Every structure is written in C-alpha cells, then in structure tokens.
C-alpha cells in the first residue's frame with residue numbers, strides 16, 4: 323500500500339502540475355495553443371485517475387492517512403469514471419467554452435468593452451436607454467454558451483447516473499462531504515433571518531438610484547443598478563475613494579507578514595491587470611501544491627479592487643499554509659468553502675474604515691456609513707448567490723425545463739428584481755461558473771456563513787480576529803491539516819461547534 327500510494331502521488335502531482343500550468347497560461351493569455359495543451363493535459367490527468375486500481379484487501383492493512391488518501395482518490399475519480407469518449411467530450415467542450423469566456427469582449431456601439439469598462443459606465447452613465455444597451459451587450463455571450471453548456475449538463479448527469487447518483491449536482495455535493503439537506507436548512511435560516519433586511523436595503527438603494535438618475539422608483543430592471551446581475555452594490559461614496567494599487571502592495575506585504583504570512587513572492591508572480599485575451603474572472607491557482615501559487619485579477623483602482631485582491635490573498639495564504647509533508651492527494655484545502663471562508667474573511671478587512679484609512683493614507687469620511695454600506699453590499703451578494711445556487715441545482719435536476727423562465731422566476735423571487743420584456747433569452751448562461759466551475763457557487767454561500775462564524779469565534783477568543791495569535795490558530799487548525807481530516811472535524815476544532823448560520827444573520831440584520 324505504501325509504495326502504491328507513493329508512486330500514485332508522484333505521478334498525479336506531475337500530471338496535475340502540467341495541467342494547472344496549462345490552465346494558468348490559457349486563462350491569462352487566451353491563446354489557442356495553450357487551450358489545446360490544457361485540454362490534452364486535463365485528459366491525461368483524468369485518464370490516470372480512471373486507470374488507478376487497487377485490491378480491496380490492501381485497504382484492510384492500511385493506516386488512517388493511507389485510508390484517507392484512498393477516500394479522496396475515490397471522490398476525485400468520480401468525474402473520470404465513465405467511458406473514454408464521454409471523458410474526452412467533456413474536456414473538449416469545457417475547454418472550448420473556457421476559451422470563449424476568456425476571449426469574449428462585449429460590443430456596444432461598435433466598441434469592444436472589458437467587464438471593468440462596463441462596470442464603470444454602469445456606475446456613472448445616467449442615460450437609461452444606453453444603460454439598457456450596455457446591459458444587453460454584457461449578456462451577449464449567453465446565446466453562444468447555452469447550447470454547449472446544456473450538452474455539458476447532460477454529459478455530467480450521465481456520469482453521475484453511471485456512478486449511482488440522481489444527478490451531477492448531488493454527486494458533486496456528496497463528494498465534497500456536503501448535502502442538499504445542509505443547503506436547504508441554510509437557505510431557510512438565511513431567508514427567515516434576512517429577507518426583511520434585504521428588502522429594506524433594496525428600497526434604500528432604489529431611492530438612492532432614483533435620486534441619482536432623476537427617475538421615478540417604479541421598476542427594478544437590472545440595468546438601473548451598477549452591476550449587470552446586481553451581484554454587488556458599491557455606492558458612489560465607496561467608489562470615489564482614491565486607490566493606488568501599486569503603492570498599497572508593500573503595505574499589504576508588511577500587514578500580512580505581521581499576521582504570520584509571506585505574500586511578497588506571490589504578489590511578485592501575480593497577474594493583476596486587465597489584458598487582451600485574459601479571463602475576466604479573478605482566481606488563485608496552486609500550480610504544483612508545492613508552493614507555486616499564482617493569483618490572477620483584473621483590478622480597478624478602487625476599494626472594490628482592494629477587496630478582490632484581499633479575497634484572492636485569502637485563498638493564497640490557505641494554500642501556502644498546508645503542511646508540505648503531506649502526500650500530494652491530501653495537500654489541498656479540506657473543503658472548497660473553507661477556502662472561500664478564509665478569502666471572505668480577508669476581504670472583510672476592506673470593510674473596516676480604520677484599516678482602510680491606514681492602508682490608503684487617507685481619511686474615510688463618515689466611517690459608520692462606510693461600514694454600513696459594506697454590510698449592504700454583503701447582503702446584496704448573498705441574495706445573488708442564493709439565486710445562482712437555486713438555479714444550478716434545478717438545472718441539473720431537470721435540464722429540459724424552460725430554463726429562461728426559471729431564471730427570471732428565481733431572480734424575481736429571491737433578488738426582487740423586475741423581469742424585462744426581453745426575458746426569454748439564456749441570461750443564466752452568461753455566468754461563467756455554471757460552465758467552468760460546476761456546482762461551486764454554494765461554496766460562496768457556505769463561505770460567507772463560515773467567515774462570519776470564524777470572525778465571531780476568533781474575536782471572542784483573541785479580542786480581535788486579525789491578530790497574529792488568532793491567525794496562528796487558523797494556520798494550525800485549518801490550513802496545516804489540508805484535507806487529511808473532514809471539514810466538519812476541522813470546523814469543530816477551530817470554532818468548537820458545527821457550521822452555524824446565526825453569526826451571519828446577526829451581522830447583516832438591520
């Protein structure tokens with residue numbers, strides 16, 4: 323068993339590293355040769371996983387660490403346990419769509435625009451007809467993605483059924499030690515605790531925008547808001563804080579150093595600005611699970627940009643803190659949502675006006691109002707997240723239903739926005755996660771809940787969560803073990819209880 327696992331870990335690490343490096347290259351350059359390479363490397367990795375075999379009697383004599391590696395291997399193999407044709411077709415379509423997303427730039431009035439440019443225009447432009455045009459342009463990719471995304475959904479469901487699951491959504495949740503019941507109870511608790519707060523902040527936002535655009539408050543069409551999906555809300559006063567992203571980097575290095583984290587090298591290797599062909603999403607990849615950690619962002623010089631950078635640095639310090647002596651299979655976060663939780667926790671630094679005025683060397687006028695607006699932004703994001711999570715679950719449960727209608731039913735019911743006349747279009751397919759990171763969105767929801775609970779728990783124990791002692795505990799209990807323990811055991815060790823929804827409800831309730 324020992325030598326079997328040793329060889330396996332070595333070969334998987336080699337294949338994984340090649341595949342992640344190709345993925346990094348395709349996402350940061352959008353170049354075709356890297357897309358082809360990425361597809362080939364991904365297939366090689368999947369085939370190696372599918373080909374692994376071991377005798378059941380070997381398992382009996384193994385120790386805890388070896389059994390855990392086999393468990394993780396079984397989980398990771400689920401996606402590859404299908405026919406070689408299906409495996410190849412999934413990789414091929416996934417890659418094709420990934421490149422399409424990375425290279426796509428919406429066109430408005432003959433001009434190509436980046437996501438940042440669209441967001442900037444939507445923040446400032448008062449002309450509602452032009453806003454609607456921009457909004458539609460930002461959704462232009464949906465019709466190109468939807469047919470192939472549906473093919474992927476069918477193929478993924480086929481793989482799930484071959485592995486004995488009802489559908490791919492259930493398979494992915496169970497393979498991450500999560501369940502539909504956990505999601506259901508979380509949804510119920512969040513809606514019950516926060517619906518009225520959400521409605522009141524949306525009313526406040528509508529009033530603010532009605533005054534800004536000099537319009538009556540009669541509808542809630544999405545193009546009125548500064549984000550096409552209304553997945554966040556930064557007010558004018560937040561957006562107008564001046565930020566020099568270059569000069570804050572050395573301060574961030576010092577700050578993280580004081581918390582016990584070394585980020586200088588990661589920032590030096592990061593790719594932080596928009597470029598042609600580069601993917602519009604922000605992400606952090608641990609290329610070799612041995613210290614080569616890369617961050618890619620499209621940062622705007624604003625507090626929003628700082629929040630995004632802090633988020634990705636959260637993922638990065640988690641990856642960095644995983645014990646390097648663990649075997650490759652166990653050298654990954656215990657749960658994707660724990661990594662999102664750490665990212666969300668770091669992002670909360672930007673919520674603190676005192677911290678921000680230190681970072682920017684500038685006074686934040688009206689710090690209380692600044693903090694309150696950040697909380698509003700978190701709430702807007704939470705309701706958007708619930709929309710996507712609900713949609714994705716129903717997408718896999720019944721891909722044949724009228725999905726365009728389902729999308730707007732959920733947007734109206736959860737986010738409280740208005741359905742436009744032109745609703746019958748695959749707007750949902752514009753969200754890259756459904757294609758490129760399937761069954762991932764629930765991790766943002768669980769991550770925000772976990773971040774609130776971790777923050778409360780560390781504040782209680784250490785007086786303040788962002789101290790070296792508190793982070794030392796997170797390093798030891800959360801980062802270091804990798805996935806050698808289940809997420810629920812790790813959570814119990816660091817917070818002394820199960821995952822709770824009360825902290826986030828308490829923090830965001832108005």
Ligand SMILES: [Zn+2]
Nearest residue numbers: 633637662665
């Ligand atoms: Zn993240």
